[in-house]
Amino acid sequence: MAAPARAPHRPWRTAWITPRGELLSPPRLTATALRLTVQVFLVVFLWRGLYAQTDGAVAGLDREQAVAYAVLAVLALRIRELDRHSGRDTVQQHLHHGTIVYWFLRPVAPRRYHALRALGDQLYGFAWVVAGYLLCRSAGVLPPPASAEAGAAFLAGVVLGQLVLYRVMLLVDLLCFWTLRDGAALRIVQFAQNLLSGAFAPLWFFPGWFRTMSDFLPFQATLNTPLSLYIGRIPPSEAPHALLVQAVWAVGLAVLTRWLWHRAALRVVSQGG
């Protein structure tokens, strides 16, 4: 007789999958450390080299602010670059191979499984960010936050930014349920995410029309807002408004993705119908 179904023990352990996979691969750890170090030094050289041609601030950012923004962006990108493709555990791969159905048969709901996996990814990436931040601070590459208020707002902005980032990427994952081939869509969103969040260059350097456009999109809430709070480009007096915008995006996207999970579940059919 089959045993009665039981609630799963400690489903949060799912969050450990990515960190454990990474920790068991020393070459990847070495590569990550080397890549992060080189990338940080290169952006420092690049922005210092660019500012060497100018006197004073450019687009409201002085040299130290621009360097700090660029270095923090490099560190933050570390959170987004985990390779889950090699482990064949992306939604796109599961849909392609038909194994997505198992997500709906397990005792842990797919929505929860996806969130726990992402939480593990983000916490692992965050550990790298903290280590990189402390090293950069001790090396004098990064200044402290513009003020105590800016530091507090920055921390709140980082948390909200990660929530928005997760929802945006989840939205793209959920799109896979309606399309057979969407590799290009995924790459476009990832690319737009980097460009419009300020990962390539501080958004403050872009023309007005570009910043206005990015104001209407969720991407700038993931990176530009917390980084601008850190360097003081968004003053603490404007922080509540910036954080509120992030919160609105986080809640709005949460509602949308929850509804899409429900709709996606209706589309999943195991082989044989």
Added chain:
Amino acid sequence: MSLAVDPTAAGRLRRWARAWCVAWRITRLNFRAQLEYRAEFLMSVGMGVAWQSSVIVFATVLLQRFPGMGGWSGADVLLIVGMRMLAHALYVLLFGRVHSLSFLVQEGRLDACLLRPMPVYRQIQLSVFPTHGLGDLAVGATMFAFAVQQAAEPWTAGRAVFLAAGVAGGMLVEAAVFTAVSCAALRFPSAFYWSTWVDELMATFGSYPLSILPKAVSGVFTFVLPLAFVAYLPAGVLTGHGAALGVPFWLAAASPAVGLALFVAARLLWNRSLRHYTGVNG
């Protein structure tokens, strides 16, 4: 049916033409396969356009905010950007599949290539049609034409030939770098991580005068990761910056030949690595 191989020059030419005829037919089939999913096809082209456009936006932003970048005028920097973008688009179209060799190895698809009567490197290039390369090419060619038109000095026949050779050389440098990196993918599937990083470095630092960086860093980008040869050095020769490129003028002028030499060296390394490749079945 005779299996004898005609050893004469005419026979070799016939076999060469037949092999490329087969490659062309496979490319046409791959293209039709991409058209099967129209939305994906259009989005792939859109991805290429968006990616290349972002390079233009970024370059424009930097040029507006930081005029006189490294002692180069805006038109001169645009020539670097245009040459680099066109060379990159041609690389993507002709050689770009080495970038995804890790996946072919992981999925065991490379083993099948070893059994077919066609060079493995060519089979990899024919594994899929690079749709996004069409978008890359459209924007890259437009940017290149604009940069050429903006150039301060007139285009004599000699300068035009060097420009074309510089773009071809830049494409070969990029192909050489990624072919060399893909050698590691034959042993370590995680080499994709390095490949992505190199791609990022070339996109970030390949389109601007390296003179804005400290000498040691620009030296690394010349002699270790030779992205200076993609566009910076040939554009420097064409725009009269030959004396301040950080390398002897003759070396900058020889950029197209350096590209060819690097590609030949990378292909030899690749062939050697392939001989030592061991599939999942041992």
